[in-house]
Amino acid sequence: MSTPFLDDVAVLLPAFNAQHDVERTLASxxxxAPVRVLIVDDGSLPxxxxxxxxxxxxxxxxxxxNSGIERALQAGMDALAAxxxxxxxxxxxxxLATPYRLEKQRAxxxxxxxxxxxxxxTHVVDMQGAPLFDLRPPTEPADIRRAMLMRACFTHPSLMLRVDAVIEAGNYRAEYRAxxxxxxILRLMKHHDGANLPEFGVYYELNEHGISATKRRSQVWSTLRLQMKYLRVTNLPDWIGVAKNAAHLVLPYRALRALKTRLLGA
Known part of the structure; x- marks a missing residue:
């Protein structure tokens, strides 16, 4: 079997005060083929x-x-394009990445x-690596388009992005915090397809000090703004997504996490 080609692929890894986690992630x-990596250090000390x-x-x-993950990703994508x-x-x-993730995605x-x-x-695990639940979003572009405002159709740390399309779409922005x-993704899918490989590519660490927990209210409001901006009035899943997201404003984070673990866990 010939060696796969990865010279035009780079891992984009933003980090803030996370030396140990960076090392653990890259070791996974x-x-x-040799792997290129761009770490965007968002003002870490040291x-x-x-x-x-x-x-x-x-x-x-x-x-x-330190300017936040949005600007770190924007700077990283600009650097990769250059x-x-x-x-x-x-x-x-x-x-943590699963074996041959980059090779499979590039192909x-x-x-x-x-x-x-x-x-x-995505395998979702706790901070000790114990399994919590698995995420199996839709794989086909048509199914993703229909459900993209109803549920999370992508796990961000599992993505491979076409760099020129990202730049053309306006890159990452800080307009919708968290x-x-x-x-x-919504801007990309105006002119391109989105898909998921039907196999596991990442172990996602559910960190109670991460963005989804510490900036949860900002994330919910930003998502609601995006849902209303892209709402398709005749697509029922869009309305279900708005209702689900509104519920996140009133339900505690720990209660939602426990519910998701109970429903999706083994």
């Missing part, structure tokens, strides 16, 4: 240092000050040039 990658990792070429882009990278593979510090993107955003199914991924 198992690919048959600064994040590129770990020594076999089969990896790692660059650190340092932000002058370097001629075609595909950006997202992951966050603390999450799909090459075979489907109309696809600008490609996710994978929902920068949904904002970008």
């Amino acid at each position: 990658f198992c690919e048959r 600064p994040v240092v590129a770990p020594a990792a076999a089969n990896m070429s790692i660059e650190v882009l340092r932000m002058a000050r 370097r001629g990278i075609r595909y950006a593979a997202r992951i966050d510090a603390g999450d 799909y993107m090459e075979a489907h040039p109309e696809t600008a955003v490609l996710g994978m199914w 929902a920068e991924d949904l904002d970008l």
Whole structure:
């Protein structure tokens, strides 16, 4: 079997005061070809240092000050475009990749040039690595379009993005705080397809100090704004999504997490 080509792929990893998690995340990658990595250090003190990792070429882009994940991702994507990278593979510090994730995603993107955003199914684990539940969002573009305002159709750290399409769509933005991924995906899917590979690509660490918990109210309001902006009045799932998201404003985070674990857990 020939060695896969990954020279035009780069892992995009934003980080803030997370040296240990960065090292753990990068150590999880198992690919048959060398892996390029861009760490965007969002003003960490002390600064994040590129770990020594076999089969990896790692660059650190340092932000002058802590500006938030939205601006860190924007700067990272601009840097990848300037370097001629075609595909950006997202992951966050603390999450772990499954073997050959990049190889599988690049092969799909090459075979489907109309696809600008490609996710994978996700194992959700706690901070000790114990399994909580699995996320299996729809895989086909038509199913994703129908449900994209009703449920999370992508896990952000599992994404591979077509860099030129992201830049053309306006890149990541800070306009929708803590929902920068949904904002970008909705803009991309105006002119491109989105899909998910029907296999697991990442172990997503559910961190009670992460954005989904600490910036939950901002995330909910940003998502509601996006839902109303893109609402299709004849598409029932859109209305269900608005109702579900409104419920997040009144239900405590721990109660929602417990409910999701009970419904989706093994």
